[in-house]
Amino acid sequence: MPSVGSHPGTPAGIEIRGWGWRHASRKAWALADVDLVIDPGERVLLLGASGSGKSTLLHGIAGVLGGDEEGEATGTLLVGGAPPTSARGRVGLVLQDPDSQVILARVGDDVAFGCENLGVPRDEIWPRVGEALDAVGLDVPLDRPTKALSGGQKQRLALAGALAMRPGALLLDEPTANLDPDGVADVRDAVGRVLDATGATLVVVEHHVDVWLPLVTRVVVIAGGRVVADGAPDVVLGAHGAALAAEGVWVPGIAPAVPGPPRIAPGEVLLEAAGLAVSRVRGESVASGLTLDVRAGEALAVTGPNGAGKSTLGLTLAGLLRPAGGTVAASAALADGAASAPIAWTSKQLLTRIGTVFQEPEHQLLTRSVREELEVGPRALGLPQAQTHARVDELLERLRLSALARANPYTLSGGEKRRLTVAAALATAPRVLVLDEPTFGQDARTWAELVALLARLRDDGNALVVITHDARVVSALHARTFALTGARS
């Protein structure tokens, strides 16, 4: 058994005194002089703006910040009385991205992985695996391929994998940021059940306060690398709620500003789909029999559960995927001399007609600076230099990217990357804009900015197709909804 300061399985306290951390590549300390004592069994919500250091603190408690080559630490940080790196298994960590946490190909093997590493005897591993899967409510056979699970199921799998190690503390780093509303509730409820059963300590980092408020007993606010508020949830949120909301935290009762209703009525039909079947891989259509139209001056929201084919439909409407059946036809006004089917257009013809913003910004980044990124489209169109510059300057200004014009796109924050990819699509002024989950994982501030921008585009007579499971976006944009029901739930 691993050497631990307190017994495995019993709730572990966390003791942080004068602790700080500096990434090897940075001059400034990400965290400095953090003092925080969490008693065994306490349930703490860790809040802070993007870049405040809250994730770093969580990773420090989990002991996964890496060795001396990764950075430098000061002060003391103990979990159950021992440094976290020498007490593996005392804490269980669940991260944000469901896909990067699945380790093995089969559900049972994946849950067993942590136990194996801790040297748990084989006879004891499988009962633990069964218990952990029961606790998180993941009722699938042990040999179910992990790649067949939905996002919410993958997160519960990660939770089960942590749980099977019988940790004294659970650490969650935005575990529900990438999930649809059903997935969010499933994961939160699973965590609640686990805590009630084990009494484990909980530390959760999350932008969406309302998700975890029913579960937590204490709220800690980190700003500028320090603890700035600490106490009962209602007290801390009462005193700091407004400031946190201004920093982008989703505070219950403080809704971000939303734009007004559309200033123009929906205009002409620009795109029309009839009897459409969509597929990403040839021969495997994910949705069929779809009939819908996209109108100028209107936002169309494509909603539905994970796996229903929302993104595939969006990419097909955008002229990027060939319909598996039926047709997508552009109106004469949109086609403007090109063929009627968008998939038959050249890449250059698409630019001024239909723009697409991908869910993963990294998939569409092409250059080494923000400015060059915005110049890609106008260059492909062959616009004169002066006009390109004017357009790019205007977009940099409008999307608050001017200060970042020379930065490498890969180094931007999530919110900045999202603004950049939207701006890059707008650089060629397409009539139709297709956006795949534009508000996914965004903080409240970026959310409000994006929604305001989209409302303006709509009012300028452009057509928007927004693929989303964010009900707030749908209502804020006064969008017409096209709901995909989905074959699986």
Next chain:
Amino acid sequence: MTLLDSRARTGVVARINPVAKLLASALIALPLILTLDTVSAAVALALECVLFLFAGLTWREFWLRTWPVWIAAPLTALTILLYGEVSGEIYLDWFVVRVSDGSIALAAATFLRVLAVALPSVVLFVTVDPTDLADGLAQVLHLPARFVLGALAGLRMVGLFLDDWRALELARRARGVADRGRVRRFVGMAFALLVLSIRRGSKLATAMEARGFGAATTRTWARASRFGWREWVLVGVGAAISAVAVAAAVWAGTWNFILGPR
């Protein structure tokens, strides 16, 4: 994508430890790589055909999995036929092409050799589950767990790379740069994929570390990797195929050791 397909399989051979399959394939291949003659390859191929009947594959599956071998073998043989070492009577002499008694014999031997080496490896590995292979490599052959499990977890990410690649392609069309410059675009996409995979890889490493991977404790294994009589039988069959093939070649006087004196 044999190794990516984690479908459970049934059949006598499917249940055998992958390490035994690895050893049997190696035993069959080794002497065939060391000699260049028709008899040993033909004998080995004939014996292997008996083995294939027990491999738990349907005919359809057999052809589906092995078709690249059936294309590669005649192509290799054709190359040898046209450009191989010349000896005996020359039947065709045109530019650098020379078809002779010697090159015909070499081509036939090569054709049979490629089939005799590649077919058993493909057929045996169709039924290999990567997780079972990793268990076997670590528990039976005692390769370092850190290396084996790292490779196994990495392999699982290949599926994600395929999705990434498709999205990168679509995004380039959306950005207006997909009409020209195919080679340059390919290089750009390869670089983007590299960046994405490094990011995913480091997140995966964090997730594995958080589950105690690399802890100082001695690791246990949830699944036992057994090496019993079935495994020894398969290894024995591999050795026997090898021995019979070599014996037949020596008896027929065609044994032709490529490392030996000419």
